[in-house]
Amino acid sequence: MFSAENIANLNELELDLYKYVIENMNKVMYMRIRELAQETHVSTTTILRFCRNMGCEGFSDFKVKLKMHAKENNSKILDNSINAIEEFMERSLNGDLDESILKAAQLIADYNNVIFIGIGNSGFIAGYGARYMSSLGKFAMHIDDPYFPLIGEMVSNSVTIALSVSGETDSSLRLVNLLKSKGSKIISITNRKSSTLSKLSDINISYYISTENFLDNALEYRDVTSQVPTVYIIEALAREVNRLLL
Known part of the structure; x- marks a missing residue:
């Protein structure tokens, strides 16, 4: 038009x-x-x-x-998510993520505590990730508050799994910098390896799908990028950690 x-x-x-x-x-x-x-x-x-x-x-x-x-x-924006997920699953079946997931799982297995962090939509996935990891026998918690008090052995003997589509969310970066300064190892799951969060991490797992924005009734764009790749990676990580600890 x-x-x-x-x-x-x-x-x-x-x-x-x-x-x-x-x-x-x-x-x-x-x-x-x-x-x-x-x-x-x-x-x-x-x-x-x-x-x-x-x-x-x-x-x-x-x-x-x-x-x-x-x-x-x-409709086009929402329909594109199906194609994006199909492309991601095809890459995962080809083993493109296996090496990064194995490396990250080994790091997680070496530490006592796992801290999932995420803001917004990623915060909901962080909660799921912590619950799923704990259900497979590895203690995990999640933080979706950038001002959460970080103290003691919980942080110093921990691996942080930071979730962010863009890898540029200010609140997430603040938390990661704080956790890193207190001795936590950082694993990030992002959409791009070139993001700031990726560069701050000890290990980055990137899934590379098209970002999606939805035009709402107030004509404001909302990020509706699929979280399916993140969930897939979290579950694969948890299962590999469980295998290593058996």
């Missing part, structure tokens, strides 16, 4: 109108043409000319296509 060619043909007034529409898409879908004209300080004639430049017959046609555009974009 909003092709580069169409946008290139807009004059200055129409370009300002385009920016308003993009930033207020859910609102514009239900506005009358006069309401939009008043809101954007342009004439109804300018709006109609803008609609025609976008390939629409009029304002009503434009609103219909705008709704379809928003729905289509959101």
Whole structure:
């Protein structure tokens, strides 16, 4: 709908109108043409000319296509997750992760305590990881509070498993730096090996899938990148640790 060619043909007034529409898409879908004209300080004639430049017959046609555009974009973003997971599973079946997982599992087996950390969606997975690891006989806990008090033997004789899709979350980096300074070994599970968290870690396991953002009703982007690869890696780690400790 909003092709580069169409946008290139807009004059200055129409370009300002385009920016308003993009930033207020859910609102514009239900506005009358006069309401939009008043809101954007342009004439109804300018709006109609803008609609025609976008390939629409009029304002009503434009609103219909705008709704379809928003729905289509959101569906594409969510549908892409299936492809991303399939690609990850294919790589895992080829053994691409095996070496990193074996190395990390050996490190975990050598220490008494395991601390999972994560913020936001990664925090929920950290809780699952700690429970799963503990169920297989290795003591583990999780932290999703960046200001959690870190004291004593629990930290100094520990391995931290830090979960972060981007590897750039400030709260996670703060926790990792603090844990590292207190003697904890760091294993990170991230989407990219080039992230700051990866570079701070003793061992990094990267899964490389496409990041996904969802446009919500307030037209704010939410990170909905699949956590399936992280769960797979955590379970593989826990099972290998269990095998080493038998």
